[in-house]
Amino acid sequence: MRADSTELLTANLRGVGQIFLQESAWTGALLLLGICYGSPLMGAAVGISTLVGTGTARLLSYDQGHISRGLYGFNAALVGAGLSVFFAPTILLALVILVAVVLSTVVMHWFLRRELPAYTFPFILLTWLGVYALHLLGAPGAAAGVLAPAPNIGALVLVSRGFGQVIFQGEVLVGAVFFLAIFIHSPISALYGLVGALLGAAAALLMHEPAESIALGLFSFNGVLCGVAFAGSQRRDGLLVLVAVLLSVAINALLARGQLLALTFPFVLASWLTLLLKRLFPSHSPAATD
Numbered sequence: 571m572r573a574d575s576t577e578l579l580t581a582n583l584r585g586v587g588q589i590f591l592q593e594s595a596w597t598g599a600l601l602l603l604g605i606c607y608g609s610p611l612m613g614a615a616v617g618i619s620t621l622v623g624t625g626t627a628r629l630l631s632y633d634q635g636h637i638s639r640g641l642y643g644f645n646a647a648l649v650g651a652g653l654s655v656f657f658a659p660t661i662l663l664a665l666v667i668l669v670a671v672v673l674s675t676v677v678m679h680w681f682l683r684r685e686l687p688a689y690t691f692p693f694i695l696l697t698w699l700g701v702y703a704l705h706l707l708g709a710p711g712a713a714a715g716v717l718a719p720a721p722n723i724g725a726l727v728l729v730s731r732g733f734g735q736v737i738f739q740g741e742v743l744v745g746a747v748f749f750l751a752i753f754i755h756s757p758i759s760a761l762y763g764l765v766g767a768l769l770g771a772a773a774a775l776l777m778h779e780p781a782e783s784i785a786l787g788l789f790s791f792n793g794v795l796c797g798v799a800f801a802g803s804q805r806r807d808g809l810l811v812l813v814a815v816l817l818s819v820a821i822n823a824l825l826a827r828g829q830l831l832a833l834t835f836p837f838v839l840a841s842w843l844t845l846l847l848k849r850l851f852p853s854h855s856p857a858a859t860d
Contacts, residue, residue, distance in 0.1 A: 577638065578624070585620045585643015590748070590763070592755045593639050593797050598687060600751035603845070605651070605737055608744040616737070619650025621669045626675040635800075636682055644647050645672040645678055646691035648737070652698050652833065655738045658710040666704055689841055690834045697833060723792075724787050725768065732767030732790025736834070740786060753800065759801040762808075766797025766815050773819040779826070791835040792818040799841055806853055816842040829839040 574789045579595075586598035606613030623646025626638050636642065649670045674692040679690035727742050733752075734745030770793025783789060792852035796814035800807055817840035822844050825832040 572784050581638050581640055582617075582620045582624050582643055583660045584638070584640030585624055586616065586640070586647050587751070587755070588640040588750050589647060590759070590795070592757040592759065592800065595794070597751045597755045598640070598753070600720040600747060601737070604734075604747035604751070607740065607747070608739040608741050609655075611659060612651050612738065614649035615654040616647045616666065618778045619667060620644075620647040620830070622646060622668060623675045626672050627679070630675075630679070632675075632679055633682070642675050642678055643779040645674045645690060645692040645696075646687075648690060648834075649674050650691065651737055653661075653704070656701060656712055657704055658712050660709060662707060662709050663704065666700050666707075666709075670700040673699075687841065689838045690795075691838050694835050694838065696835050698831065701831065706722035718795065723856055728771055728785070728787065728790060729767045731748040731785075731787030732770065732794045733763065733787075735787040735791035736794055745787070746807050757803070758803065759798045762797035762801035762811055764797070766793035766795070766811060769793055769797075769812065770819050770839070773816055777819065777823055779823060783826070789819060789822060792822060792832075792834060792840070795834060795837040796840060796844075799837075800844065810844055810848060813847065814840045817843055 583598035583602070584593055584597035585596045586601050587596075587715050588598075589601065590597070592598075601616060602613060605616055620643040624637060624640075624643050627642035633640065653663060653667050653670065673808065674696040677692040677695060678688055681691070729741055730742045730745030730749065732745065734740055734742075735747040739745065739748075749760055749764070752763060765788040767787070770790045771784050774789035779789055793815045795812050796818050800810040800814055818836040821836040821839050822832050825836065
């Protein structure tokens, strides 16, 4: 019984860690700590949503290997975080989050069975549907945040906010904790994430995107995920990161102009396109890895 409880705890913490594509319970624990510091309510939503997502996968007898790796936890965690940041805490919100988390687990299973890279697409899809449903049902919106945009900020603050905004956190300290959480498991992933954040902000500046949005990290967090997703020790990995980040910024800009809720869709679509390009133009170097 104790071993089973430990295994369940580890799977759930890995689920939180997988938000940044890290299969590490320690990473997940630090991320959850950072979220709770930035927003205790969101921390509770993330923790409970991860438990529900992992529990749903167990109840439906999904692959135990996938469950233990946390692959059914991270989209569930993000659904809880996303909907809780857009709407005030109510029974209705809790019910919609519960339904959305369960459905995100089913969607993730569809991708895993076909060995397709879902990334955070289940979270995106169910959050879009959840937001639509909650607006239809008249759910009250969350109170506006008070984070100062401060357009003239340093690179470290910008990078930190880029990491933080992956899980809807704008506090610099929280973003720094997120960076540390990734670094202890995979230094190269953390460093490529840092590069992705800076590239995303630089590209947004060149495209004359709003300075306030750039300063808040809203054009950096998809870059962080692109950097983490394509991190590697080969020169080609750096090129893939660059391509993915530039694509994500362009997609983000298009969604912003259409006043559409982007979430991590720019990262997902950019990553899918980058993987397609990688397959269309395979490396012929023996040292490179595909």
